[in-house]
Amino acid sequence: xxxxxxxxxxxxxxxxxxxxxxxxxxxxxxxxxxxxxxxxxxxxxxxxxxxxxxxxxxxxxxxxxxxxxxxxxxxxxxxxxxxxxxxxxxxxxxxxxxxxxxxxxxxxxxxxxx
Amino acid sequence: xxxxxxxxxxxxxxxxxxxxxxxxxxxxxxxxxxxxxxxxxxxxxxxxxxxxxxxxxxxxxxxxxxxxxxxxxxxxxxxxxxxxxxxxxxxxxxxxxxxxxxxxxxxxxxx
Numbered sequence: 001x002x003x004x005x006x007x008x009x010x011x012x013x014x015x016x017x018x019x020x021x022x023x024x025x026x027x028x029x030x031x032x033x034x035x036x037x038x039x040x041x042x043x044x045x046x047x048x049x050x051x052x053x054x055x056x057x058x059x060x061x062x063x064x065x066x067x068x069x070x071x072x073x074x075x076x077x078x079x080x081x082x083x084x085x086x087x088x089x090x091x092x093x094x095x096x097x098x099x100x101x102x103x104x105x106x107x108x109x110x111x112x113x114x
Numbered sequence: 115x116x117x118x119x120x121x122x123x124x125x126x127x128x129x130x131x132x133x134x135x136x137x138x139x140x141x142x143x144x145x146x147x148x149x150x151x152x153x154x155x156x157x158x159x160x161x162x163x164x165x166x167x168x169x170x171x172x173x174x175x176x177x178x179x180x181x182x183x184x185x186x187x188x189x190x191x192x193x194x195x196x197x198x199x200x201x202x203x204x205x206x207x208x209x210x211x212x213x214x215x216x217x218x219x220x221x222x223x224x225x
Binding site for chain 1: 145147149154155156157159162172202204206208210211212213214215216217218219221
């Protein structure tokens with residue numbers, strides 16, 4: 001059974017700092033990996049999608065890497081801003097009954113202090 | 115605009131009173147699913163559907179039903195809600211290999 005772990009569970013940093021969020025998964029047979037952002041009481045917004053054949057994806061100040069063989073992904077946030085404060089969720093897409101299933105980690109709650 | 119729409123956003127109900135949470139997507143996605151999110155437990159899949167008239171159980175299906183009569187709609191039905199179903203619910207849709215889109219969530223309280 002696929003399990004996804006995110007470390008740390010919470011992180012507090014001063015504005016402007018570069019930071020890394022970690023995600024690990026137990027079964028390397030994945031189709032892709034996604035990073036989401038969730039603001040309090042709100043839905044999930046997709047940040048980056050990395051296909052299993054890719055090593056990384058970039059969007060603005062965000063860079064996500066994927067090492068499928070070791071079961072790890074990182075989300076790098078450059079020059080953090082208070083507006084980046086949110087919970088970041090990692091999810092892997094695995095096979096499920098002929099289709100695909102998202103399995104989520106429990107998230108990292110990020111606070112960026114002005 | 116591509117979106118997944120859930121209704122209602124907030125609901126307080128009493129134990130045993132049947133309710134339905136609606137979910138609709140406008141992206142012609144084949145795959146739709148329901149999740150519940152609870153503190154310390156993260157997001158857990160309730161049911162999913164690969165296409166019209168094709169549904170299957172996820173990790174925590176007990177006490178829930180779904181239907182997929184049309185491609186765009188995937189309602190979640192609680193026939194006899196109980197307090198342990200108090201949670202934040204999310205509907206999602208996607209196509210194979212593509213980004214998943216999530217609704218804004220439905221906060222359900224069962225008293």
